[in-house]
Amino acid sequence: MDFLDIFLNANFWAASLRIATPLIFGVIGALVCERAGVLNLGIEGIFTAGAMAGWMAVWLGAGLWGGVAVAALAGAFFGLIHAILTVPLGLSQHVSGIGVTLFATSLSYFVYRTALPDVSSPPRIEPFKPLDIPGLSDLPFIGPALFQQTALTFLALFVVAATAFVLYRTPLGLAIRAVGDNPSAVESQGLSVYGIRIGAVVAGSALMALGGAFLTMSAFDAFFFGMVNGRGWICIALTVFASWRPGKALLGALLFGAFDAFQVRLQTDVGSFIPGQVFLMMPYILSIAALILVARKADYPRALLVPYFRGQR
């Protein structure tokens, strides 16, 4: 078979990284929220909002980086709603998250359709172009595999490193990890539990929205309904898969990307006798398998899903 061919092809690796990029933003965003103790099931909607808002801004003439900023702001906005509902108000994180997904998705669609009622084909923007890094991009194999991505992919990789640094090396990261483990530890040291949690959810949601923005501003150049297509939910699974660690999250997203890229390539060969769905199922099944393997060891944030009320025991 040409299995080997596939892996030896630099484009395969490039595709893996490309497919992984939105997931990297999403999983890091989800991770930041969950590290602070808040599950954010609003992610699917926040992806959509980021995709729509970023694209719309560029279409209205904001410039690509302006679009990225607008997407992040949109994500932060919906993150703030989720944060207010779940942190000081202490509402169920599941329901609030699903509510935010509903809200963000329908609002994005409604705004898009109301702004552009009569389009017969989706309007397009000039998206991010692959960066041509002199020297690196021309390297054999490595060049096309790693260095012909758009700026957003590099931003995603930078976000992973930055998140890891903040979480493990700075006082802020320590506070985030602590508030997800035991909020009263944070409060008794004179820090604000609500402040840290709200901040983390807002920041994490902004990152998620960048994943959406990647879809409309880099992977593609237009906004479509249903474009996010479950990518947000996958990030929730990847977060657990990664045991809430940024490095492993990157790895998980890349694995997922590689699997998807692999299945797309394999399908043209064996698609005729193995149903394509089998390949599509694989990442989910593997995620479950990975969960079973890591479940016992994972040091999950102990305060995840538990609202904190000051003065409560």
Next chain:
Amino acid sequence: MPSAPTVLQLDQITKRFGSFTANDAVSLSLKKGEILALLGENGAGKTTLMNILFGHYVADEGTVSVADRSSGALTELPPGQPHAALEAGVGMVHQHFTLAENLSALDNILLGTEPLFSARSARAKGRARLVDLMQRSGLTVDLDARISTLSVGEKQRVEILKALYRDARVLVLDEPTAVLTPQESDTLFETLKTLAAEGLAIIFISHKLDEVIASSDRIAVLRLGKLVADQPTAGSTKLQLAELMVGQTVTLSSRPEQAAGRVLLTLQGASAGDGRAAIHDIDLALNSGEILGIAGVSGNGQATLARLLSGLEPLRKGSLTLEERDLGRTLHGQSARTMIEAGFARIPEDRHKDGIVGAMSIAENLAIETIRAPQNQRFGFLKFGAIAERARAAIKAYDIRCQGERAAARLLSGGNIQKIVLARTLEANPKVVLAAQPSRGLDVGATADVHRRLLDARARGAGVILISEDLDELMRLSDRIAVIHRGRLGPAEATETLDRSTLGLRMAGHDHAADAGEAA
């Protein structure tokens, strides 16, 4: 120390929860280097007062003032701001620890001590300061160990270090010894005295009158939210203090002579659990009509032994027989039911977590162990009337203070929660009673009540296994005492032949009298 400056002043503090007054115009002051013990029944308002001092709660009336770091003048604290209290030099060790279990000791101590948005944390400097601090205070812990791997005593040391690292000048400890062994308590008080000698002012809350008298300079007593006494320790007696707390004379029940009966329960070569908490090759024989005490430093396998006898932990090796019936075989670690049906009553160590379902009513909590018995259900449908009626009877018989059998169990105080557990487990006339730390955290009155119930069970012919870290309690109640250390249980010996220091040595791992002298 009459000449020392005042560092803390509570002035006319009043705190109401709805119509209930938890603190009623309480005034207290504390001098530099002084150790003050705060006494009071459960619910007297001690924790509330300390929470106001630390800024967790806001007083309805009254002020808290702390001496200014530079001028020494008393300065009023802004209410409701823990960080202001921390900055003014108030440190607090809560009744329930406030540590992030997944983080290291160092992380827990450094948390919040640096500006949040600084690019790097100065860990190396912090560590150096802490090492120095540990040396001076004698409070040593492994700074890199995860909190979840530390013992209770170590966790407490981390809590104290948290306060000292922030240059606390007033240290508040809420029931610090409730979860400590006698040895650990002794060490703690030695440390506290050292710190006090260096000028730290200390308030500690305790229900244990012995240690209060031994370790404090001054004693304040709260009753029903009011300060009823504020006196020097010198000259105070246990009896007088108990009366001040309760408002009436307390009588402690003691164990009447009684001949032990036939053998009820035997463990032979029993092993269970894994890791540090495992138990190995335990031999034990419990007679009817006796209380068998099990002494030991917490974390030496008591929890596993209790779980085994509760039917929550499978027997890995050996046998467990009750009146010649082999129970070990049927245990798979999920068979608490087997044990209940065999006649075991279990009083779990953590009554909040394992004793009650807080959100359910008192009646439901009283019926929970026998919910499948015919008196509680027919064809799978609950008999509400019967359940409620029996609950009302139990509330009366056990004097459970509550608003009625429909009230949620979580609304009760620890002592009353313990009464629910006692009522439902002892109601069925059990053959064996397993009591794990049954009076931990309870005040004098509640403790006396628990002890009376255990002695009643003994008088009825039940065998009682009493797992406790409180040597006084063990010596007063037990017919025989065995010591558990590192998962191995020593022989049970008649209480009359034992004294506190022998037991203390054995608990620390120095071997039993039989093969004397050998260190573990």
Next chain:
Amino acid sequence: FAKDKPLKVAAIYTVPVEQQWVSRIHKALTAAQERGDVTYVYSENTANTDYERVMREYAEQGMDLVVGEAFAVERAARKVAAEYPDTAFLMGSSFGPSKPNFSVFDNFIHEPSYLTGMIAGATTKSNVIGMVGGYAIPEVNRLMNAFMEGALSVNPDVKFLVTFINSWYDPPKAKESAFAMIDKGADVLYAERFGVSDAAKEKGVLAIGNVIDTSADYPGTILASSLWHMEPTIDKAIEAVAGDSFEPADYGSYSYMTYGGGSFVADESLVAPEALAAAKAKEQEILDGLFRVNVNDGEPKSTM
């Protein structure tokens, strides 16, 4: 029916109106509305669960004509139609018409697809053509099969890669599939779905358009396109309803090239003149009824 008043027409789509297929219906109806023949309302992205309700609501509102896609709701749609005999229904369907008022249509643009196949077959240098489709259903299969036949008719050595993305609407995914085909050597892509032409443009290969003309969006990329025009079908139906002569019928043939329902366009700057000439000649044969393109609804397979 009073002829002086515009007809009331409603359309129900299961996807957003940007989706290629539906956009053709939407366009034809919008045009009819602009002419003043009809008043036009529509519901897009209607879940199948809700489809029947929406049909009934429109029927209850007294619509003269309801246009839509019955594909996943055949039975229900026919039942509703039967219960509202005064409303005409014109539905996309793989099945035949049914009494008394249920007419069907479909995108029978296999003819222009054959022609674009000829162009593709003549243009490919690697002799590998990649095809990315939505689902392997008749509406898609017949176009792909005609395309493949056309390509083989001018270049017997050409090989095909076929992938279905199992979604009607996932452009990033279609794009990835197309990238994978380019990796395997495809230099011409058959763009059944949105997203494929984007990959072609990015990687500098060529693409064949389907249903709508996107050459302006991808300059220098779209070799040729087979276009679908719903105007003949819609206009025919409106005429019939207005003339009170609406009968259950298969409007599928109005998508044939002879009726102007399908057409073929090519980018002359990209296509070799001989290839274009051959295709044009074949187009004339089709229009003259001298050549018939097979309708093959079977699932196309990769041939390498």
Next chain:
Amino acid sequence: MIRFEPREPASLPRLILIPVAAALIALLLAALPISAAGVNVLEAYGLMGKGAFGSLFSFTEMLTRATPLILTGLAAALAFRAKLWNIGAEGQLYAGALAAVAVGTGWIDAPGVILLPLVVFAGALAGGAVMLGPTLLKTRLGVDEVVTTLLLNFVILLFVQMMLEGPMQDPMGMGWPQSEPILDQAILPKLMDRMRIHGGLIIALAAALAIHILLKRTVWGFEIRAVGENASAAAHAGLPVRATFIRVGLLSGALAGLAGVGEVAGLKGYLTADLSPGFGYSGIVVAMLAGLNPIGVVVAALFIASIFVGADSMSRATGVSNYLADLIVAMALISVLVSGLFLRFRIKFIRPHAAAASTQAASQETK
């Protein structure tokens, strides 16, 4: 500054008044997008009401839409009561529908009295079986069920697609990914002529009543509540914790499976991969709106269904984009959620200098 004080038992008028007020607030909020789209707001409200309650047809449509929501809502409510976080009702719904189709399309030839119960049972069983996996993984290996159930949704949907494009594809379906139709005798009876409302509604209402009785009056229900509130104490008290989780998992999955049965055997007659527009996820919302109360689930499902059907119909009548319907449902959800706070807490507004007094928020003892 706002401060919350717990309010233990909410009074009955409050229980009714507050959700109603929330619904009104949601409608007020909806005025924003409605007027943004250039429609007269009052007229739009009128149309919404008409769309959900204006005629026998719209009313039955609303009930039809509520039917699967009641069942998935019950699935979530029951599981959440035991703190078994079943986010997989969507997948279980499809599994139920697939099983119903597998049994009901001629594979077994039997008269309706046998076949119909068989179809219903098969669907319930399949839904339960799907939930069994995550439940066992949770109880045996401690694997987080939020993620496993969520992931299984995708696996099952793909599996359904695979079956619909493979072995279970309708040979008469022209290659469309859809199943054969369910035999006539295995179709759930229609409740009303010419309307879509079907026997699934009866199943749903009966299920709500049954779950209500189960939780309130039976030993199993007692055990479910105890395990949900404090699994550790329940284990200590000798309750069968694992068995309870498994029971709840099976039952919860079965309820979601029944929702699938209703959609396929009551409404559509055959299965396609887009059977459910997210009923499984909406079920979670319904359950939480209902405060996990089975009877409340019926009310909440009717509420969500009428908002959706009404807004959808209104959008059609006014020519506003029909995404408005989802938007109004989302806004209604958020307002009802927030209003729930007014039920549980007494909310006081206090002057800034006294603000610090807000420190004791909800102060129930939880430890």
